[in-house]
Amino acid sequence: MANIGNASNLNCKALVLGATGGIGGEVARQLRDAGWQVQALRRGSNPPQAQQEGITWLSGDAMRREDVMLAARGCSVIVHAVNPPGYRKWNEWVLPMVDNTIAAARAEGATVVLPGTVYNYGPDTFPLVAEDAPQRPLTRKGAIRVELERHLHDASQQGARVIIVRAGDFFGPRAASSWFSQGLVKPGRPVSVIQLPGAAGVGHQWSYVPDVARTMVELLARRASLPAFASFHAGGHWDADGMQIAAAIRRVVQRHGGQAGTRAFPWWLVRLAAPFAPTLRELLEMRYLWRQPLRLDNTRLKAFLGDEPHTPLEQAVEATLMGLGCITPESAPI
Template sequence: MTEDLISRPTALVLGATGGIGGAMAAKLAGRGYRVRALHRNAKAIAARNPTIDWRQGDAMSRADVVRTAEGVSLIVHAVNPPGYRDWARLVLPMIDNTIAAAKAAGARIVMPGTVYNFGPESFPDLDEESPQRPVTVKGKIRVALEERLEAAATGGVLVIIVRAGDFFGPGAGNNWFAQGLVKPGAPVKAVTLPGAPGVGHQWAYLPDVAETMMQLVERADRLPPFARFHTEGVFDADGLQLAEAIRRAVGQPRLPIRRFPWFFVRLASPFVPLFREVLEMRYLWQVPLRMSNRRLLEVLGAEPHTPLDLAVTETLASLGCLPKPKQAAGLLPETARA
């Protein structure tokens, strides 16, 4: 084993098969970290992604998480129940396991946060110290989660939380862009908007959030033990900017824009658990909200930002919503002609 390999720091990414976890794993590897991850079927996932040191285990098992975190200096807590399901049963035990592992290893925790912590009374302008009075079950769980991290920080565990808007981007998984605005795996026929007309909404391009988290980790010596930041991301001031970017990306300036069928969701919610969960979050689309990134700018100087049209195009391409580029006959590379 070379001296360089020995000297490289190791990070544990919980949720490495998810959107932000996968993006952070790639960022960490690109910055010289050895990346370790936990998976319930480590052998199978390692065959598909051998660049990560996959360890067998479950984020719901404290013993598994503590064992896998041995020797790491950073734990990325990016594990969440799929969709909106099972938050009450899974979210807090998982963060407790991560805190226990961080204490045992002497590692810093970095975690993506959300706007769920806030109720409408704190809108439209949010900073890191805005009152957290959530009106949803998931919001109350997010507040409790951050409270546990803040308490852990008083006991010596270093913590970075980066709150962001609704994710979109390659690998983002289940999100409003992929499940609401467009239909994955098919050419875009229309854009469906969940928000009320004229209501601003905050989005977050996944690679930009991961880069922001990475830059904060690299400046960790300047941060307090419990450091919490807001990203501005993509603020859609009138609720139409992403729709217009989608129109440009697909080359259809008159692509239909439709409203999300909230009425149908409400009617079906007694029979479809997922619809009940979605309906609970509707308030985030009914009033404008915008997170201030002033604190972040004080540390980083600038927030990583991909131009909107490029971000939307890359997102649509990753969802299979754009035709694959065709190379003109006679212009194939030599290796392709052989």
């Protein structure tokens, strides 16, 4: 594994866009812990240069190029982990935001780091997907993400550098907006029922956010050895039959004195409500990812790093449930 603690030998100042989100926030904290100077941009009335947890927070908007350019001044890395809230305004915001990041990266000679999505791929590439698989998405969001990555690839031919790390469905202690936290369990409540979005027997890939963030930090420590445009797939946790994540949740809940059953996710209810709720319409559009197995091939990543950061499943699930307020430290067995 790369030694990520020796950041002082490099120009290690990073801007994180989307640091209030799950993956952006985790990358920001891990970069900080590895010795980087970390700046983060967020909307709101917080004063410029506000220090919190060793991260410098700047007021600004990723949709305003001048804000991004100013925040990125002196940075050798820009983490582009920002997305429109929910599934709304993707067609209006996604590409302008990445173009602002690209402009700042080119001005500073910086490396852009992007958390990639599986939306880019259609079923013609399933079940095992390598980085060079054709990107023929089924959905509008997938098409937008393909175009986003094309913008980044073009920028890499014009002076910017790019690292993409694609992963499966996120889960983690601070990943509040995820299938785990909004579909499988209910945050802030003891787990009595686990909802299963996929059918039994259909594999699904999960990615623990701290592991994905560590992967990005380790790749950045070796970025001088990468080409101008580098794409990697993270293996994460492969749930081969679609039931292992639920079984891990159940075991953790039992250790904390509870009992949890399972039931099918109410797709029928989503379908009924979708005409009246844009977010549910977008959710329904992604159902194909629960009907067919999609596994990202991490051969390239393991060859480059020597291994992939990987927290054992039950340990990751326990930390996630604790972070979501579904279990408490007091309920742990003595």
